[in-house]
Amino acid sequence: MTNKESVPLLDPRRANGKLQAELRAAFQRVLEGGQFILGNEVETFERECARYLGVEHAIGVSSGTDALLVAMMALGIGRGDEVICPTFTFFATAGTIWRTGATPVFVDSRPRCFNCDPKDVERKLTSRTRAIIPVHLFGQCAEMNAINDIARAKGVPVIEDAAQAIGAEYQGRKAGGLGTLGCFSFFPSKNLGGFGDAGLVTTHDGELAKRVRALRVHGGQQMYEHPEVGGNFRIDAMQAALLGVKLPHVEGYARARQANAARYNELFIAAGVAKVACDGEPCAANCADGTQKPASAPLSLPAVCQSNHVFNQYVVRVHGAGRRDELLNVLRKQNIGCAVYYPKPLHQQPCFASLTSGAFPVAELLAEECLALPIFGELTSDELQRVVDCITGFFA
């Protein structure tokens, strides 16, 4: 926070502060226990994550990026393979594909839920496709039935990039248990925010879990025996212990975010500046053609197509050429935290210039229009109102 008046995009100190006594006790326990790498703290955290997420196996790793990398390594993905992922996502989704030696094959997104378009996934499948990575963007699950159907028909595994979606549900089942493997991030801005970098891989498949565990420690099932090459993808015991304190609160964090999202929606709609495209209706019925209906308001609010959307980000679309950036500048001048996720789709990144490109009209439009507003659970109603006043003032 830069001054008293500012509204932060995120302030992890507020949630952590409420748990200070328990966090200090966990820190003290690890400090005194002297086991800093893997061990009991990690095993306990993994068991609790598996139970919460409804999966057989949860394996703590060093980051969300490493979760994706090790998941693909466990599937034996490498040179000559293709992996499908959205172009409108965080860089790590495709960066890790590249690092295995495989080729990222990008798909376009849907305009209202921001998640990847299953029709484009189907179009991009080839005989070289070795995995599909849907991203549960901003905390809402991708259209998993359609994606799993496409994958199953071709015998291709699905890796959920659930980095932003711990606790999100799809037809009553939690993200991370909806595909072959699930990957989570505990980066401090995530709903379950850690104290540094950490991540998690989930799966129902015992053999894959065993491979991930081995790859996490340089590919060795036992000390100094390496049937294959892995890496150091371990989670710290300290991270696991501290995250274990926050895990029981993750549902509460999501509820607070949902309440903030509902309040934003209510205030923006009451002010006549926004509309929600298809709240509560199934995504497929509304976004199947992937086209954009003309906006009747300058702002589109995030569509809730799947329950439970956990709002890691509350992302609005600001319609009209250049209008998003104008609003962004006004918000920043008033010390209101906001961010653009993501200003450049991955097919436009210089490092992927050699990849055969396609047409990604929705992703390119989203990159011009999307704006994330403060949504963290401890945001006060005064702060939320300031954000709304600033935005409604901009459109007045």
Ligand SMILES: Cc1ncc(COP(=O)(O)O)c(C=O)c1O
């Ligand atoms: C969609 C997505 N995938 C992967 C990652 C990578 O996670 P980490 O930062 O923990 O490496 C992130 C984190 O920001 C993300 O948002």
